[in-house]
Amino acid sequence: MKRALISVSDKTNLVDFAKGLTENGYEIVSTGGTKKALDEAGIKTISVEEVTNFPEILDGRVKTLNPYIHGGLLAKRNDPEHMTTLEKLNIKPIDLVCVNLYPFKQTIEKPDVTREEAIENIDIGGPSLLRAASKNYQDVTVVTDKADYDLVLKEIAENGNTTLETRAKLAAKVFRATAAYDAIIANYLTKQVGLEDPEKLTLTYDLKEKMRYGENSHQKAWLYEDAIPKRFSILQAHQLHGKKLSYNNIKDADEALRCIREFQDEPTVVAMKHMNPCGIGRGDSLEEAWDRAYEADSVSIFGGVIALNRKVDLATAEKMHKIFLEIIIAPGFDDDALEILEKKKNVRLLELDFDKENEPTRPEVVSVMGGILQQEQDTLVENTNDWKVVTKAQPTAAQLKTMMFALKAVKHTKSNAIVVANDERTLGVGAGQPNRIDSAKIAINHAGDAIDDRAVLSSDAFFPFNDCVEYAAKHGIKAIVQPGGSIRDKDSIEMADKYGVAMVFTGYRHFRH
Numbered sequence: 001m002k003r004a005l006i007s008v009s010d011k012t013n014l015v016d017f018a019k020g021l022t023e024n025g026y027e028i029v030s031t032g033g034t035k036k037a038l039d040e041a042g043i044k045t046i047s048v049e050e051v052t053n054f055p056e057i058l059d060g061r062v063k064t065l066n067p068y069i070h071g072g073l074l075a076k077r078n079d080p081e082h083m084t085t086l087e088k089l090n091i092k093p094i095d096l097v098c099v100n101l102y103p104f105k106q107t108i109e110k111p112d113v114t115r116e117e118a119i120e121n122i123d124i125g126g127p128s129l130l131r132a133a134s135k136n137y138q139d140v141t142v143v144t145d146k147a148d149y150d151l152v153l154k155e156i157a158e159n160g161n162t163t164l165e166t167r168a169k170l171a172a173k174v175f176r177a178t179a180a181y182d183a184i185i186a187n188y189l190t191k192q193v194g195l196e197d198p199e200k201l202t203l204t205y206d207l208k209e210k211m212r213y214g215e216n217s218h219q220k221a222w223l224y225e226d227a228i229p230k231r232f233s234i235l236q237a238h239q240l241h242g243k244k245l246s247y248n249n250i251k252d253a254d255e256a257l258r259c260i261r262e263f264q265d266e267p268t269v270v271a272m273k274h275m276n277p278c279g280i281g282r283g284d285s286l287e288e289a290w291d292r293a294y295e296a297d298s299v300s301i302f303g304g305v306i307a308l309n310r311k312v313d314l315a316t317a318e319k320m321h322k323i324f325l326e327i328i329i330a331p332g333f334d335d336d337a338l339e340i341l342e343k344k345k346n347v348r349l350l351e352l353d354f355d356k357e358n359e360p361t362r363p364e365v366v367s368v369m370g371g372i373l374q375q376e377q378d379t380l381v382e383n384t385n386d387w388k389v390v391t392k393a394q395p396t397a398a399q400l401k402t403m404m405f406a407l408k409a410v411k412h413t414k415s416n417a418i419v420v421a422n423d424e425r426t427l428g429v430g431a432g433q434p435n436r437i438d439s440a441k442i443a444i445n446h447a448g449d450a451i452d453d454r455a456v457l458s459s460d461a462f463f464p465f466n467d468c469v470e471y472a473a474k475h476g477i478k479a480i481v482q483p484g485g486s487i488r489d490k491d492s493i494e495m496a497d498k499y500g501v502a503m504v505f506t507g508y509r510h511f512r513h
Contacts, residue, residue, distance in 0.1 A: 008034050440468040
């Protein structure tokens with residue numbers, strides 16, 4: 001008779017799986033809550049203590065770590081010396097292991113979990129069983145995912161055993177699972193001790209979706225989600241309508257969420273296009289904010305990704321419905337607004353819990369050839385009281401408020417970034433140019449006749465020369481906000497004074513590469 005060892009925390013479909021094994025000639029060794037569940041279901045089991053001749057000790061911390069268990073797992077069936085050793089020591093081979101691990105991840109996701117509780121949910125015996133069985137996959141079937149129960153039972157019923165190919169695949173799956181399990185523990189404990197730069201970076205993600213294609217149609221792509229999901233994330237949004245998101249959709253939508261998170265106090269609409277805001281509008285109502293975002297760039301918004309920080313009402317929906325949009329993200333949709341927007345089959349409608357927008361951010365990771373870069377997200381909250389006025393002209397309170405609005409916009413624009421804005425909306429956006437003056441020209445020329453005494457210019461980094469200040473001043477800009485820090489800051493200040501422009505230094509750069 002073949003022998004299976006079963007010990008699982010997640011007991012979903014456990015009884016049916018164990019019953020299928022017994023019907024195919026397996027005796028079952030089990031322990032703790034798993035044994036109790038099987039016994040109650042009328043499935044005969046052998047306790048681990050009967051196999052090891054040793055009791056569970058230390059509150060169950062030690063039960064399967066025993067030669068009578070691991071010898072039965074690791075012995076090579078085609079090695080006469082191994083089999084002789086088993087016979088001599090009266091160790092019976094174990095042919096199948098079914099183990100899933102203590103719920104460490106679920107434990108640390110609880111809001112008030114203590115370190116002691118987390119540590120008690122670090123599984124020791126489970127990973128040891130899984131790794132031992134996987135190492136000997138030539139002879140042992142190892143199962144750690146309930147999704148594989150049916151496949152294993154089917155092959156056993158048809159062939160008397162699983163195929164070698166299946167055992168190899170299941171073994172590889174185990175090592176992925178235990179590696180991820182250990183990574184979550186490592187990251188938790190590293191954070192607990194306050195270490196920011198560990199010598200090993202252990203990241204783990206769960207496959208969420210295989211994508212149709214990547215950035216271009218000839219590129220394969222996969223979507224993985226952080227093992228501890230972040231609630232304010234495009235990956236946690238509930239899709240109400242439309243086809244699946246593409247690779248580029250997800251990147252644009254993520255950038256739209258990062259941007260809209262900056263604006264909480266009043267109704268705001270962000271229109272994102274190719275990872276840059278083409279229009280940001282704010283107003284007393286969501287409809288007014290939409291009108292202003294649309295007016296900011298009525299051409300580029302076509303096919304854009306829209307993020308709104310208020311529930312979408314009918315009036316706003318009717319206006320959005322008039323143009324082609326890829327994605328609309330909001331904290332909710334009124335029923336009549338949803339009915340209107342759903343009339344276009346290609347628009348994706350996503351609902352997300354905006355109450356979580358202030359949850360702590362996590363470091364962001366960017367791949368480079370041969371490695372990754374990791375950094376904190378740019379979540380700096382600036383205060384106008386900390387800014388330094390460097391010109392003779394002093395900014396008004398209204399200009400300072402508009403500067404803050406423009407600064408939040410430029411923060412989410414690709415470098416070199418220049419944003420021209422008034423107190424209602426962005427007027428022009430210059431992004432991603434090799435030099436700052438070209439970005440300034442694009443932003444100012446796009447703003448055109450909309451530039452008046454309310455308009456300000458924001459730069460994500462300092463001006464290396466005074467040309468941007470001069471160009472802005474000649475085109476009607478009366479106030480500029482920038483980080484400062486150039487060796488030629490004096491030149492820019494003198495140029496601003498020449499034209500009577502008020503300029504402030506924030507002291508903080510906001511590159512977005």
